[in-house]
Amino acid sequence: MTHQTKVADISESIANGNFSMPIRVVSGGARRQDSVRNGIGELDRAQMASEFIAVHDAARPFVNEDMLKRGLAAARHVGAAIPVVPLKDTIKRVEHGIVVDTPDREAMFSVQTPQVFRAEILRAAHQTVEADVTDDASMVEVAGGLVATFEGAYENIKITTPSDIDIARAIAAESGGEWTYRWGSGFDGHKLLEGGPLKLGGCEIEFDMRLQGHSDGDVLFHAVASAILGAAGLGDLGGRFPSTDPKYAGADSSTFIRDATLEARALGWCIDHLDATIIAQRPRLAAYVPDFEANIADAVDTETDRVNIKVTSTDEVGAIGQGEGIAAQAIVTLRRQSS
Incomplete structure (x- = not known):
């Protein structure tokens, strides 16, 4: 999924590439969940049936095959699964600039993508939940479903700020590839x-x-x-x-x-x-x-x-x-x- 103004350019570039699997470029929506819903709709229109659907942030370039396999294994048992890593920092809840609570760090995790779902569970969640959510797992939770976790990776960073680009370069340099x-x-x-x-x-x-x-x-x-x-x-x-x-x-x-x-x-x-x-x-x-x-x-x-x-x-x-x-x-x- 991408911004509607970029669909034609990206589609043309993909058409000129040598990819072994079919790739569809879909216009995103106003919210993250709207974009994913558009993607699911394109799968249905193209009759690209699959038992599982994985939702991944393109801003996380260091996902690997092993992580996806772990996600599929966890989703096969529970129906929905997300990669997590333990928090390293102490977390504070702050109101009006004043600390009001210090949650137990041992019970808190950072959530990443790819998030993996049985296709029918993700479709059902998108059909029933209209409230704003920050990820697809939250939508399944709101719909009453269970979400399992599997091991993520600290290097699976999300590139959000300019400083993240420098971190990504360092990770790429240490990844062993030439x-x-x-x-x-x-x-x-x-x-x-x-x-x-x-x-x-x-x-x-x-x-x-x-x-x-x-x-x-x-x-x-x-x-x-x-x-x-x-x-x-x-x-x-x-x-x-x-x-x-x-x-x-x-x-x-x-x-x-x-x-x-x-x-x-x-x-x-x-x-x-x-x-x-x-x-x-x-x-x-x-x-x-x-x-x-x-x-x-x-x-x-x-x-x-x-x-x-x-x-x-x-x-x-x-x-x-x-x-x-x-x-x-x-x-x-x-x-x-x-x-």
Whole structure:
């Protein structure tokens, strides 16, 4: 399940991936339980019958097969089961900034996912419970069902805040797998035409000329998207987003970067680092570099410290040096964990 605005992009990326099992992308709802209900409905519409349904937070990337097997075993006996880990910290109940109670930590656990249910139990709970709940196990509890527990894992963290990303990287580094790296380069150049503004790096720059192109002509974004496609072995920009396709006429070129990134991720790749150079005699662009970096980091969904943009000129040599056009080149490093 995902936000309705992302269904089409994610579906396209999955369609281009090489997955051994069917994957359906479903629009989520206003609440967590509404999203899960939509997912159950899609299973029913697709006639994908199963004895069990597991509900998992995509923000927990370190789930493993053993944990899922433990969940299935527990749910087979009771009907519903959740992974838990003992609390390490002392818990305080606070009202108006004052501690009013200290619960017994020995009887309290942190709950994780995947939560595993017999399909008919989860369906029944979603059909009868309308109260707001924080997880599917709570819904089964409200409906009067029993929920068993099984052993979770402290490393099965939920990535919620920026600091969690650093923790996740440390866990991944210690997981024993080695990283595979690939590099891709991209280049693009366009002629300058009379009439601004100039669209470059996702910014509208006050200038008396604009870049020619079937899309918005953003050569920096084009070079970056081309480099991502190359590193992931996904062909070139013209093949993926042909200038003969009318749907790309005047298109925001960030779409090309986002789509290329999603397709690379469907193959297990993530952005390790991105470096690009803009080649332009005019206008002066150095002041826009932080915005260029932020826009690209947003498009590839990574941190700005993984993106580096430089600006240079040809000192009036050649067509670009004479102000006839602007070019950009990029190199992208992708990585994925080896099995």
